[in-house]
Every structure is written in structure tokens, then in C-alpha cells.
Amino acid sequence: MLRVKNIDASYGHAKVLHAISLEVNSGEMVFIAGRNGAGKTTLLKSIAGFLTPSTGSITFDDSSIMGLPAEKIALSGIRYVFQDKRVFSQLSVKENLELAAYPVKVSTADAIQKVVSIYPKIEKFLNLRAGSLSGGQRQILLIGRALIGNPKLLLIDEPTEGLAAGTINDILNVLATMKGKVSMLIVEQNLSVVGMLADKVYMMKEGKIVQEITEKSEMTNKAKLEQCL
Amino acid sequence: MINTIAYGLTIGGILYIISIGLSLTFGTMRIVNFAHGLIYTIGAYFLITLLPIARDNFILGAVLAVLAVVPISYIIERFVVRKLYGVSIDYAIIATYAVVLIGVDLIKWIWGASPIPLSDPVGIDVAFLGITLPLYRLIIILLAVVIFIGLSIFFKKTMVGKIVTAALEDKDAVRSLGINVDKYFAYIFVMGSSLAALGGVLYAPITSVHPYMGSMVLLLSFAVVLVGGLGNIKGTFVAAFALGMVMSVTGRLWGPAAETMVFVVMGIVLIFKPIEV
Numbered sequence: 001m002l003r004v005k006n007i008d009a010s011y012g013h014a015k016v017l018h019a020i021s022l023e024v025n026s027g028e029m030v031f032i033a034g035r036n037g038a039g040k041t042t043l044l045k046s047i048a049g050f051l052t053p054s055t056g057s058i059t060f061d062d063s064s065i066m067g068l069p070a071e072k073i074a075l076s077g078i079r080y081v082f083q084d085k086r087v088f089s090q091l092s093v094k095e096n097l098e099l100a101a102y103p104v105k106v107s108t109a110d111a112i113q114k115v116v117s118i119y120p121k122i123e124k125f126l127n128l129r130a131g132s133l134s135g136g137q138r139q140i141l142l143i144g145r146a147l148i149g150n151p152k153l154l155l156i157d158e159p160t161e162g163l164a165a166g167t168i169n170d171i172l173n174v175l176a177t178m179k180g181k182v183s184m185l186i187v188e189q190n191l192s193v194v195g196m197l198a199d200k201v202y203m204m205k206e207g208k209i210v211q212e213i214t215e216k217s218e219m220t221n222k223a224k225l226e227q228c229l
Numbered sequence: 230m231i232n233t234i235a236y237g238l239t240i241g242g243i244l245y246i247i248s249i250g251l252s253l254t255f256g257t258m259r260i261v262n263f264a265h266g267l268i269y270t271i272g273a274y275f276l277i278t279l280l281p282i283a284r285d286n287f288i289l290g291a292v293l294a295v296l297a298v299v300p301i302s303y304i305i306e307r308f309v310v311r312k313l314y315g316v317s318i319d320y321a322i323i324a325t326y327a328v329v330l331i332g333v334d335l336i337k338w339i340w341g342a343s344p345i346p347l348s349d350p351v352g353i354d355v356a357f358l359g360i361t362l363p364l365y366r367l368i369i370i371l372l373a374v375v376i377f378i379g380l381s382i383f384f385k386k387t388m389v390g391k392i393v394t395a396a397l398e399d400k401d402a403v404r405s406l407g408i409n410v411d412k413y414f415a416y417i418f419v420m421g422s423s424l425a426a427l428g429g430v431l432y433a434p435i436t437s438v439h440p441y442m443g444s445m446v447l448l449l450s451f452a453v454v455l456v457g458g459l460g461n462i463k464g465t466f467v468a469a470f471a472l473g474m475v476m477s478v479t480g481r482l483w484g485p486a487a488e489t490m491v492f493v494v495m496g497i498v499l500i501f502k503p504i505e506v
Contacts, residue, residue, distance in 0.1 A: 050401060074407035086402050088395040095391055102388055103407035145406070 001026050001183055002047070002078075002153055007056030007066075009039075009046045016042045017053065018207045022185075024153065029175070029184045031194045034204030035229050040187040041083060043204070044155045047185070048080035049073040060153070075103065079146035083157040083187075085138040087145075089131025093122065096130050096145055104149025115144030118177050119170075136167030140174055153183045160190050172196065195220040205229060231360050233481045234474070239366040239435070241473025242373030247428035247446060248453035249380060249465050250421020256397050256460020258414050260313055263325040264305050265425050265450065266443030267332040272298050272426025273433040273442065274340050277347065287350035291430045295423050302422030306415050314411065329443075336440045344437035369431050376424070377466045384462060393417055397460040445488065449476075452495040 002024040009017040016039045024030045032040050045051045047058055049070035058066040065073050074080070088096050094112065101111035116123050119140045125133060130141060139159055146154055159175070160168045168190075175197055178184070188194050194201055201213040203225065218224055251265045275294035283289035309328055313321045351365040384390035392413050396403045403410050429443070436442065449472070457468030472491050480487035 070404040071407050071409050074405055080405045082402055086399050088398055090394055099391055099395055100406045
């Protein structure tokens with residue numbers, strides 16, 4: 001599905017990613033873990049089209065997507081859920097979903113139904129301004145918004161960052177519901193979350209992938225994961 | 230005093246009509262568009278040219294003048310402004326100022342440099358509270374209110390309006406949904422430019438039409454935008470009328486300070502409410 005091969009990426013003269021390669025297969029939930037500044041968000045931005053790598057290749061379903069504008073990559077089936085719970089705060093929850101439904105030609109009713117199916121509680125908030133939602137509700141809205149139009153791959157940046165334990169459980173339930181139905185590449189620093197859900201983990205350090213972990217026993221071994229950081 | 234208030238409201242109405250387009254383009258594209266003042270000027274000149282074709286029917290002439298500006302604003306957006314998205318704001322200032330210089334020279338070449346007066350198209354005064362006011366000024370104030378209400382509905386109810394509202398907050402998040410934001414920015418640019426042209430058309434009979442008429446209006450519009458908030462329709466409306474009133478009242482007390490006081494107020498507002506560009 002997604003193949004990233006040897007990409008380098010920079011902000012101006014500062015090189016942030018060094019020869020990154022990774023793969024996400026159909027239905028897989030793949031995590032990228034690493035400390036702040038390791039280049040995790042830059043990697044997602046490079047895949048999503050918000051930053052063009054200087055070398056290497058990115059293919060999605062055997063077509064090159066490197067250098068395409070972000071909106072075209074989104075329409076090809078890759079949705080990026082930004083860090084910091086960036087909902088459109090001036091619009092209502094319903095309008096946030098309506099906006100996501102518009103480019104993929106899905107009716108607002110179907111879009112709402114899609115999100116309600118993964119998080120029924122959202123039905124109560126549809127007419128509220130998205131800016132008034134709690135952090136967890138915003139995150140679920142963002143994930144739900146990204147699911148409209150049935151994308152094949154979600155790129156999710158730090159879904160549990162800054163959330164209380166109870167709210168994290170809500171997010172984990174949502175992610176678990178989606179597991180196997182859509183491929184996901186998730187940046188996450190919470191290693192307990194990684195251990196619970198991952199099919200594969202890439203550990204990043206200083207702009208490089210330092211280890212690829214595919215054994216479940218290693219993924220759930222928090223001490224082992226921390227050693228790689 | 231009522232006369233001063235009426236004059237302030239007229240200036241406020243014109244300022245709102247011109248500033249709202251500037252506010253939206255500044256707010257969405259982060260482009261400082263000096264060419265906005267040129268479009269205002271071109272609107273007024275097109276009115277002068279098209280009035281005889283419209284058999285001196287001001288409304289028809291005004292509509293034709295605004296429509297004639299649409300392709301010009303599209304060309305400016307497509308070939309100048311679109312190249313400036315995401316680059317340093319300095320480039321936008323230089324590039325759009327270059328458009329102004331070229332445009333003003335073209336105006337002088339086509340219409341000449343001498344001021345051209347236009348008469349009040351309504352020519353009727355209305356009397357109330359013991360004073361008489363030109364009906365035309367009241368129409369301008371009313372039109373500004375109608376445009377404000379229309380834009381508020383447009384941004385609340387239409388998909389284009391919602392996309393632009395979302396993009397004002399987070400352009401990249403809109404793009405991540407698969408929406409080509411630049412296309413919608415182009416619509417907003419043309420809409421804003423058309424309103425600037427309408428401002429020029431409406432103000433032409435109050436002042437005289439000359440190649441540099443857009444310069445001061447542009448600076449005043451920037452003041453309105455900075456006081457009202459980038460892309461803030463309600464804020465721009467309130468700021469335009471408030472600054473129009475500041476100009477009018479200051480002008481009554483001491484004429485030479487009328488425009489300066491607008492920038493003093495802007496400075497005070499920015500001290501207490503700095504903006505992020």
C-alpha cells in the first residue's frame with residue numbers, strides 16, 4: 001500500500017529526515033515512536049504532501065505521490081490528522097463533517113452516520129461549535145472527519161497527546177474499532193498505547209529509523225522500546 | 230453634529246465596502262495586496278467610461294463597471310497573487326505595489342492625470358431632525374449594511390463561505406481534506422476586488438476621480454482591517470464605521486488631522502490588541 005524509500009527532507013538548510021524507509025500494508029496499524037524532535041511529524045507531513053522530500057520515493061498503491069499537492073494526496077485516499085487537535089473551531093461539529101464530506105461527494109447525513117458509528121456520543125454535539133469541545137472530543141471529531149469518504153490510509157499525529165487517561169481510553173476504543181478496516185500510520189509517544197495496538201513499530205531517533213519491530217512480544221515490552229529511543 | 234455623524238457613516242460605509250475584500254484576502258492568503266487600491270480606482274474610471282454607454286443610468290453603469298473589473302482582478306490573482314502564496318510578505322508588498330505603479334501609469338495614459346468630477350447620481354436631499362442630507366449618502370450607508378448582512382449569510386450558509394471560514398483558521402487542515410484552497414481564495418480575491426471597485430464607483434460622485442485616489446483609501450482600509458481583525462466580517466464592519474466616525478468628528482474639529490487620527494486610533498488598538506500575521 002504505502003512504500004517510503006530512502007527519503008530525505010529538510011526545513012531550509014536543516015536536514016530533518018535521513019534516508020527514511022518504511023512500509024504500511026493494507027489493514028495494518030503501524031506506529032512511529034520516538035522522542036520530541038526525532039522527525040516523526042516531519043515524516044507524516046512528507047507523506048501527506050505538506051513537505052516535499054529532496055530525495056527518495058513515496059508510492060501509494062503503486063503510484064508515486066511524492067511532490068503532489070496535499071489536497072491531491074488526500075483525494076487519492078490518504079488522510080492526515082494533524083497534531084494539536086486542529087478542528088475548525090468557528091464551525092459547528094456538523095459543519096466540520098460537512099466540509100470533509102464535500103470534496104469526496106458524500107452527503108452530510110452519511111458523513112454524520114459514519115462518525116456516529118465509531119463514536120455514538122458525538123450525535124449530542126453536532127450543533128455545538130467545534131471550538132467548545134473537550135480535547136478528547138476534538139480528537140475523535142478529527143479522526144471521524146478523516147474517515148469520511150472511506151480513505152485507505154490514515155496518518156495520525158499524536159492522537160493521545162495531552163489527554164487524560166479516561167479520554168485516552170475513548171481514543172483507543174475508536175482506533176481499535178477501525179483496526180483492520182483502514183490502514184493507519186500513527187505517530188505516538190505513549191509506548192503503552194503502541195504496545196496495545198501496533199502491528200508494526202518503527203522507532204525514530206534524530207531523523208532516522210533506528211529499529212523496525214514486528215514481534216508482538218517486543219512491542220509490548222516497554223523497557224525494550226525505551227532502549228531504542 | 231448630525232451632519233458630521235451622517236458624513237462619518239458615509240465614510241464608514243465606503244470604508245467597509247472597500248476594506249472587507251482586503252480583510253478577507255489578508256486573512257486567508259496572508260497577502261498584503263496594494264493592488265486593492267488600484268482596483269478601487271479602476272472601478273471609478275470604468276464608471277466614467279461606461280456611464281455614457283449605460284445612457285447615464287448610474288445603477289447600470291455601476292454594475293457594468295464592477296463586472297468589468299472582474300477579469301482584471303482575476304488576472305492580478307492568477308498571475309501575481311497566486312505566485313505569492315506562502316512566500317514572505319515582503320514579496321507580496323513589492324509585487325502588488327509594482328502592479329499599482331503599472332496600473333496608475335496605464336490610467337494616466339488612457340484617461341489622463343486630471344481629476345474628473347462626477348455629479349451626485351440621485352440629486353435629492355432628504356430633510357430630518359432639522360438638517361438636510363443627500364439621499365445618495367444614505368443609500369451608501371444602507372448598501373454597506375446590506376453587504377454586511379449578505380456576506381454574513383454567505384459565510385455562514387454556503388459551502389464556499391464555510392471553506393473560507395475554515396481556511397482562515399487553518400489552511401493546511403482544509404487541504405488535508407482534499408480541498409483545493411487556492412481555488413476558493415481566487416473566488417474570494419475576485420469578490421473582494423469587486424467590492425473595492427464598487428467602493429470606487431460609489432465614492433466617485435462624492436470626490437473627484439483621479440489616478441491616485443486609491444492611495445489614501447488603501448491606507449485607511451489597512452487601518453480598518455488591522456483594527457477589525459483579519460478576515461473578521463463583523464469586526465471590519467464595526468471598525469469601518471468607528472474609524473469613519475473618527476475621521477468625520479476629527480475633521481469637524483480640526484480638518485488637517487482627520488486622516489491622521491485614524492492611524493492614531495489604529496496604533497492605540499494595536500498596542501492593546503496586537504495581531505499575528
